[in-house]
Amino acid sequence: MSDHDLMDKLVSLAKRRGYVFQSSEIYGGTGSVWDYGPLGIELKRNVKERWWSRMVHQRDDIEGLDAAILMHPRVWEASGHVEGFTDPLVECKVCKKRFRQDQLGQQECGRRPSKAPGEDDQCELGEPRMFNLMFRTFMGPVEDQGHVVYLRPETAQGSYVNFLNIQSAARQKVPFGVAQIGKAFRNEITPGNFIFRTREFEQAEMQFFVKPGTDEEWFEYWREERMAWHKSLGVRPENLRYHEHGPDELAHYAKRALDIEYRFSFGWKELEGIHNRTDFDLGRHQEYSGKRLEYIDTGAGERFVPYVVETAVGVDRTVLVLLADGYREEDIEGEQRVVLGLHPALAPIKAAVFPLVKKDGLPEIATKLATELREASIPSFYDESGSIGRRYRRQDEAGTPWCITVDGQTAEDGSVTIRDRDSLEQVRVDAARVRDWIRERL
Numbered sequence: 001m002s003d004h005d006l007m008d009k010l011v012s013l014a015k016r017r018g019y020v021f022q023s024s025e026i027y028g029g030t031g032s033v034w035d036y037g038p039l040g041i042e043l044k045r046n047v048k049e050r051w052w053s054r055m056v057h058q059r060d061d062i063e064g065l066d067a068a069i070l071m072h073p074r075v076w077e078a079s080g081h082v083e084g085f086t087d088p089l090v091e092c093k094v095c096k097k098r099f100r101q102d103q104l105g106q107q108e109c110g111r112r113p114s115k116a117p118g119e120d121d122q123c124e125l126g127e128p129r130m131f132n133l134m135f136r137t138f139m140g141p142v143e144d145q146g147h148v149v150y151l152r153p154e155t156a157q158g159s160y161v162n163f164l165n166i167q168s169a170a171r172q173k174v175p176f177g178v179a180q181i182g183k184a185f186r187n188e189i190t191p192g193n194f195i196f197r198t199r200e201f202e203q204a205e206m207q208f209f210v211k212p213g214t215d216e217e218w219f220e221y222w223r224e225e226r227m228a229w230h231k232s233l234g235v236r237p238e239n240l241r242y243h244e245h246g247p248d249e250l251a252h253y254a255k256r257a258l259d260i261e262y263r264f265s266f267g268w269k270e271l272e273g274i275h276n277r278t279d280f281d282l283g284r285h286q287e288y289s290g291k292r293l294e295y296i297d298t299g300a301g302e303r304f305v306p307y308v309v310e311t312a313v314g315v316d317r318t319v320l321v322l323l324a325d326g327y328r329e330e331d332i333e334g335e336q337r338v339v340l341g342l343h344p345a346l347a348p349i350k351a352a353v354f355p356l357v358k359k360d361g362l363p364e365i366a367t368k369l370a371t372e373l374r375e376a377s378i379p380s381f382y383d384e385s386g387s388i389g390r391r392y393r394r395q396d397e398a399g400t401p402w403c404i405t406v407d408g409q410t411a412e413d414g415s416v417t418i419r420d421r422d423s424l425e426q427v428r429v430d431a432a433r434v435r436d437w438i439r440e441r442l
Helices: 003-016 038-057 073-079 101-106 156-161 163-169 215-232 280-289 315-326 362-375 388-398 408-413 431-441
Strands: 020-022 034-036 062-064 086-091 098-100 129-132 135-138 148-151 176-185 200-210 240-244 256-264 267-278 295-297 302-304 307-314 327-332 335-340 351-355 380-382 402-406 415-420 426-430
Touching: 003 020, 003 315, 003 327, 003 335, 034 038, 038 062, 038 176, 038 200, 038 215, 038 315, 073 148, 073 156, 073 280, 156 163, 156 176, 156 200, 156 280, 156 307, 163 176, 200 215, 200 315, 215 240, 215 256, 215 267, 215 307, 240 267, 256 315, 267 280, 267 315, 280 307, 307 315, 315 327, 315 335, 335 388, 351 362, 351 388, 362 380, 362 402, 362 408, 362 431, 388 402, 402 431, 408 415, 415 431, 426 431
Parallel strands: 062 176, 351 380, 351 402
Antiparallel strands: 020 034, 086 098, 086 129, 135 148, 176 200, 200 307, 240 256, 256 267, 267 307, 295 302, 327 335, 402 415, 415 426
16 A cells, blocks of 8 residues: 555544534635544544643652643743744745745645656746744734734743742652643644644644753653553554654754654655753743743752753644554455444444344444443444445444444343454343443453
8 A cells, every 4th residue: 555545544434423523614625734533533633631631640759731822922932932933934836836945855846746846847936935844923902013922832931930830839858750742833834644643733742841850861761652652552563663863853842752653655754853942941931921930959058040851742643653653554355445443442433333134123222322431421422324244334433332223132132242343252241241341452
């Protein structure tokens, strides 16, 4: 299967099964902006809840935060985004398509898709100019420079400006972290590859504040911890790797950085970043705000500006990884089936309930079972339309791990058939035990 084939199939499957839709599709769509449908929002929510549980609920050294999207513009001056969050942009004078100058070899000319920009005389590139990736808007009734605000390009700065608030309110001692999940916005020049790079996206970031001198130790800890988390989602280990940033790749704030990369059909690409940001962020905000952002260790009789070890993962990219890693096509007795092999704990629908036929009281029994599962917080789906094989195939595509069939034997002994999505094995289980049977496997 070619790179384009897989992505095309994922886009088609995502729309067909209600995972992801093109935003404003009836108006021709909005470039690289996507809406999450009924199954997509459930998968995304499951990813976020699993991250939050691992980072916040299971630890006593990380606190949660939900910082505002709109912040004082000085925040972005202190962070370096106003001055440095720019890319060199070139525009083709013929097709009017814009390209990042540093990625010309990885893009396609608008007039000749088989050519890279500049390789063809039909694609005439203009002079490069700098382009800031932040979206600007205005706060208040007057649209002038004094009322400019930005849509945040990352969530991290909210953790830095609230460092002392959280440390004091939660009575935390260094080392401790601040975690948050939220929307961020980047006016990307060349977004693409479905939901891999978009202009509106969601991040799950954690800033871990440590004493200078212990930062390398904590960097190694979070490097291992975050890789383990991705594997716990069911992502195949052979599709994950580390990429350490060389000196020419390091951001201006970083002492050390590495990416956890996933092997997409379009190459190894960043899924999560782990960065040793030193005391750059708190130091800059201390300088620009005029407020001390030091941690006071009364026991040791010392004060210092903490270093920060950051973990930052794209929620949308994680969803794409799960879709891509779980997608497979199989030939079963001469018939092809498409399967979305999601980890059962992440699957939007845990069980689908079918009456074998629409008579003999089977629909009533199946409807009651599906209702009982939903009331037990086990998302389930009832379907009586089409052949049993067709219903299985629909749920295989949706990623549902178990299909439960109510048949003639159910009326006799109260048992139902449970079919496993991956192994295709079928077992008889007492209907009264189905809820516990599923919970044991989740």
